[in-house]
Amino acid sequence: MWSFSNIANQLHYWLNDHFSPTLTLIIEMVLAGVAVIGLFAGLGLVLVIMERKVSAWIQLRLGPNRVGPKGMLQSLADTFKLLLKEGMTPSGADKIMFNVAPFIAMIVAMLLLAPIAFAKDFQLWDLNIGVLYVSAISSVSVISILMAGWSSNNKYSLMGAMRSGAQIVSYELSAGLSVLAVIVMTGSLQVSDIIHSQADGWWIFKGHIPMFIAFVTFIIAVTAETNRAPFDLAEAESELTAGFHTEYSGMKFALFFLAEYVNVFIVCALGATLFLGGWMPFHIGNWEGFNHVMDYIPSSVWFFGKTFFLIWLIMWFRWTFPRLRIDQLLNLEWKYLLPISMVNLLLVTLMAILKWHF
Amino acid sequence: MYRETEIVTDMGNDLVINVGPQHPATHGVLHLVITLNGETIKKVEPHLGYIHRSIEKMCESLTYRQFIYVTSRMDYLSAHINNHACALCIEKGLGLEIPPRAQAIRVLMDELTRIASHELWWGAMAMDLGAFTPFFHAFRERETITDIMEETCGARLTMNYMVPGGVMQDLHPSFQQKVKDFLVLYKRKIHEYDEMVTGNVIFQNRMKNVGYLSPEDAISYGVTGPSARGSGVKCDIRKLYPYEIYDKLQFDEVLETGGDSFARYMVRLREMNESIKIIEQLIDNIPEGDFQAKTKAVLKLPKGEFYTRVETARGELGVYIVSEGGTTPYRIKFRSPGFSNLSVLDHIARGSKLGDLVAMMGTLDLVIPDIDR
Amino acid sequence: MLPDELKNKITELLPSASFEEGANAASGWVTLNMEAGDWLAFATNLKRDPSLAFDYLFCLTCVDWKTHLTMVYNLDSTTYRHNLVVKIKLDRNKPEIESVSEIWRTAEFHEREVYEMFGVNFLNHPDLRLLILPDGWEGKNPLRKDFDDPVNMIKL
Numbered sequence: 001m002w003s004f005s006n007i008a009n010q011l012h013y014w015l016n017d018h019f020s021p022t023l024t025l026i027i028e029m030v031l032a033g034v035a036v037i038g039l040f041a042g043l044g045l046v047l048v049i050m051e052r053k054v055s056a057w058i059q060l061r062l063g064p065n066r067v068g069p070k071g072m073l074q075s076l077a078d079t080f081k082l083l084l085k086e087g088m089t090p091s092g093a094d095k096i097m098f099n100v101a102p103f104i105a106m107i108v109a110m111l112l113l114a115p116i117a118f119a120k121d122f123q124l125w126d127l128n129i130g131v132l133y134v135s136a137i138s139s140v141s142v143i144s145i146l147m148a149g150w151s152s153n154n155k156y157s158l159m160g161a162m163r164s165g166a167q168i169v170s171y172e173l174s175a176g177l178s179v180l181a182v183i184v185m186t187g188s189l190q191v192s193d194i195i196h197s198q199a200d201g202w203w204i205f206k207g208h209i210p211m212f213i214a215f216v217t218f219i220i221a222v223t224a225e226t227n228r229a230p231f232d233l234a235e236a237e238s239e240l241t242a243g244f245h246t247e248y249s250g251m252k253f254a255l256f257f258l259a260e261y262v263n264v265f266i267v268c269a270l271g272a273t274l275f276l277g278g279w280m281p282f283h284i285g286n287w288e289g290f291n292h293v294m295d296y297i298p299s300s301v302w303f304f305g306k307t308f309f310l311i312w313l314i315m316w317f318r319w320t321f322p323r324l325r326i327d328q329l330l331n332l333e334w335k336y337l338l339p340i341s342m343v344n345l346l347l348v349t350l351m352a353i354l355k356w357h358f
Numbered sequence: 359m360y361r362e363t364e365i366v367t368d369m370g371n372d373l374v375i376n377v378g379p380q381h382p383a384t385h386g387v388l389h390l391v392i393t394l395n396g397e398t399i400k401k402v403e404p405h406l407g408y409i410h411r412s413i414e415k416m417c418e419s420l421t422y423r424q425f426i427y428v429t430s431r432m433d434y435l436s437a438h439i440n441n442h443a444c445a446l447c448i449e450k451g452l453g454l455e456i457p458p459r460a461q462a463i464r465v466l467m468d469e470l471t472r473i474a475s476h477e478l479w480w481g482a483m484a485m486d487l488g489a490f491t492p493f494f495h496a497f498r499e500r501e502t503i504t505d506i507m508e509e510t511c512g513a514r515l516t517m518n519y520m521v522p523g524g525v526m527q528d529l530h531p532s533f534q535q536k537v538k539d540f541l542v543l544y545k546r547k548i549h550e551y552d553e554m555v556t557g558n559v560i561f562q563n564r565m566k567n568v569g570y571l572s573p574e575d576a577i578s579y580g581v582t583g584p585s586a587r588g589s590g591v592k593c594d595i596r597k598l599y600p601y602e603i604y605d606k607l608q609f610d611e612v613l614e615t616g617g618d619s620f621a622r623y624m625v626r627l628r629e630m631n632e633s634i635k636i637i638e639q640l641i642d643n644i645p646e647g648d649f650q651a652k653t654k655a656v657l658k659l660p661k662g663e664f665y666t667r668v669e670t671a672r673g674e675l676g677v678y679i680v681s682e683g684g685t686t687p688y689r690i691k692f693r694s695p696g697f698s699n700l701s702v703l704d705h706i707a708r709g710s711k712l713g714d715l716v717a718m719m720g721t722l723d724l725v726i727p728d729i730d731r
Numbered sequence: 732m733l734p735d736e737l738k739n740k741i742t743e744l745l746p747s748a749s750f751e752e753g754a755n756a757a758s759g760w761v762t763l764n765m766e767a768g769d770w771l772a773f774a775t776n777l778k779r780d781p782s783l784a785f786d787y788l789f790c791l792t793c794v795d796w797k798t799h800l801t802m803v804y805n806l807d808s809t810t811y812r813h814n815l816v817v818k819i820k821l822d823r824n825k826p827e828i829e830s831v832s833e834i835w836r837t838a839e840f841h842e843r844e845v846y847e848m849f850g851v852n853f854l855n856h857p858d859l860r861l862l863i864l865p866d867g868w869e870g871k872n873p874l875r876k877d878f879d880d881p882v883n884m885i886k887l
Contacts, residue, residue, distance in 0.1 A: 055490070055491075058491055059491050059495075060494050060498060061494060159373075159375075159397075230560055232488065237382050237488075238486040238487070238488065239383065239713055239715070239716055241381060320491060320554075321488070321558065321560055322484065322487040322561045323487060323489075323560075325563070325564060325713040325714065326397055328560075328563055328564075406862050406863045407863035410863050412873060575836070577786050578786065578835055580787065591809065598812060665790070667789070676790050678803070688794075691790065693790040693792075697840060697841075697844075701836070701837060702836075
């Protein structure tokens with residue numbers, strides 16, 4: 001059957017037949033790197049046009065409709081424009097930090113693509129601490145924002161960076177705790193194990209109400225972590241003009257922009273993997289016929305379908321809610337989300353010990 | 359000869375930032391120098407003049423018929439009402455009687471302008487708070503009003519429809535039907551405003567207990583219009599000193615007692631409904647007759663001083679004409695609502711967060727050309 | 732309070748006040764002329780006196796009469812809804828008057844505007860600086876009649 005894993009395997013065998021094992025490994029690594037860069041760029045383009053179309057749909061507009069069929073090539077055209085623009089560095093800026101910051105944001109987003117399972121048996125790196133790896137690496141992204149804000153020599157940027165620092169550090173806690181809920185259930189940090197544990201039902205269905213609470217907490221926390229509205233205080237347009245990337249232009253700005261969208265994709269993919277079964281098809285108990293039909297849908301379609309559903313959810317938030325204030329933002333985390341997810345984790349642990357889940 | 363603005367050299371622990379002259383939240387070229395302690399505002403200092411055109415000086419060399427058009431450029435969102443105020447002041451000087459049809463048309467146009475202005479405010483304020491969608495929903499209704507204006511007046515924003523003695527031309531034949539269509543549309547859609555913004559928990563948290571303005575301060579700072587009525591100050595000129603046919607119309611002066619940003623927000627929302635009430639009373643009862651009183655080609659006001667007060671969408675607009683008996687005013691002064699409303703910003707903003715500043719600026723409904731004139 | 736009662740009351744407070752009639756009071760408001768020296772004490776009385784209670788200064792401006800300047804204060808009472816116009820003549824070469832921004836806070840901004848547009852010096856004003864004109868403005872006061880700007884002004 002045609003599938004990503006088959007193609008990957010056949011490529012692997014073909015390379016092994018023709019080259020020495022060392023060379024095969026090097027070629028495969030280069031191919032993986034190219035694939036990640038391609039995916040990074042492709043996802044950026046797709047998500048930008050998707051955001052613009054979704055917002056247009058919510059706002060009674062048409063959205064981009066000039067470049068290409070139904071405006072689908074608009075973001076490609078925008079990318080070309082940004083590539084051709086001059087990347088200015090303000091004279092008072094810390095030049096090295098200022099120029100390195102966007103690349104750190106980009107590298108973090110790319111590294112995070114490694115442990116994501118895009119389809120059945122199709123994963124770049126199925127390391128045994130996959131989920132821990134994601135939460136560890138994603139913390140680095142705050143450093144790029146702080147670097148950008150500090151080195152810009154702009155008060156707006158600095159304030160945006162400080163807000164962002166406070167925000168990401170605090171929301172990582174409840175994001176981590178809600179991820180922990182799934183890990184307690186599964187007993188493994190490996191992404192493939194987590195997905196396989198959901199073969200007979202996704203965690204959001206199997207885990208009763210506590211798992212649903214964990215899912216909601218997770219979505220709120222990752223929206224905040226990726227600096228998306230209603231938690232976009234770091235770049236609050238009407239308060240701080242553009243926050244930490246006020247001074248950036250051209251491709252350096254575009255890298256921040258792309259990294260933001262790829263981060264959204266990654267957290268949604270993680271959400272889909274943890275709570276919605278990753279590439280696992282939707283099965284209902286022992287309805288053999290129904291389950292069989294569901295199995296016919298390719299696993300990559302399942303994965304991307306779930307991920308894009310979550311992305312759409314986050315976009316819907318962005319275009320409907322006003323922005324929170326900084327103290328309200330921190331109140332929400334420390335006074336509500338964190339206690340809730342702590343109690344929730346306790347419940348989940350209890351459930352896991354007593355085997356109350358399905 | 360002037361005292362200079364002191365340039366801050368020693369900032370100590372404070373962070374001084376410039377909000378404006380180009381800033382997304384000021385909706386114009388307002389320049390606020392804000393002293394911050396962390397995120398907390400210590401002082402707000404407005405620096406004006408970026409679009410000061412000295413309309414008052416300009417008017418001294420324009421004739422009475424001409425200068426009305428310049429005033430559309432003051433508070434461009436209630437251009438009709440500015441024109442109306444000037445026309446009223448000139449008529450007061452001339453002692454002109456206005457035909458009833460012209461009065462009804464003027465009031466109708468004023469109220470349509472008020473709704474259009476409040477709708478734009480609603481969208482823009484929600485946008486300041488980070489919700490972009492309401493802006494487009496507000497424009498859906500506002501667009502129908504500007505279409506009505508375009509048909510009758512020939513322009514969408516600076517209408518220049520009021521002239522001394524009445525209005526420039528008669529209503530477009532489809533005016534009544536179009537306005538009725540608008541009323542239907544408005545009533546069908548107005549609940550969306552509450553669902554989308556007013557009832558939102560985040561929005562209420564951003565607005566409630568933010569920028570409290572006490573009634574005494576509102577009066578002392580000369581705050582007028584919906585901003586003062588949010589503090590419970592009765593200041594609607596249409597009720598207190600009725601002009602045209604406002605004393606014959608049934609409508610309520612909207613008052614809220616909260617004094618915070620949310621109260622000011624609610625006043626404006628409810629005020630739109632009152633304007634709808636006025637339009638409903640008038641739209642089928644526009645008297646027949648002339649739309650303009652007979653006036654001379656060249657107007658000359660008698661020697662003297664004339665002052666009129668009208669209620670614009672932002673508050674009290676005063677027009678003060680000093681005449682020497684010539685064809686041009688000797689001195690003219692516009693008491694614009696925005697100028698006084700801005701002066702209270704420093705008072706209410708101290709001690710609140712930077713994010714609250716946009717909520718306060720939004721609910722004071724500052725229009726910068728109105729402040730700068 | 733009716734105009735006549737208002738006049739009597741004001742004459743009690745300030746015997747030197749003279750009232751204007753006719754076209755100069757065309758708005759139907761009681762209009763009085765007074766001296767700059769008495770202004771601060773009189774203004775305090777206007778606000779504090781419970782039967783007057785002029786708590787709302789709705790307009791403050793100045794008129795250049797070429798021979799002298801006239802400050803015009805338009806007052807309203809939110810309690811009784813009676814109005815008063817106070818006019819004060821100032822010396823054109825050295826215009827000085829007490830600031831009333833402590834009594835009516837709105838005067839702070841309006842006085843700053845008059846200060847730069849007419850050059851009236853408000854004594855004891857808390858923050859008398861340029862508000863509208865650009866920093867470093869040199870030259871005459873724009874709204875005075877002898878101001879001339881050959882580039883930007885309309886001539887008909």
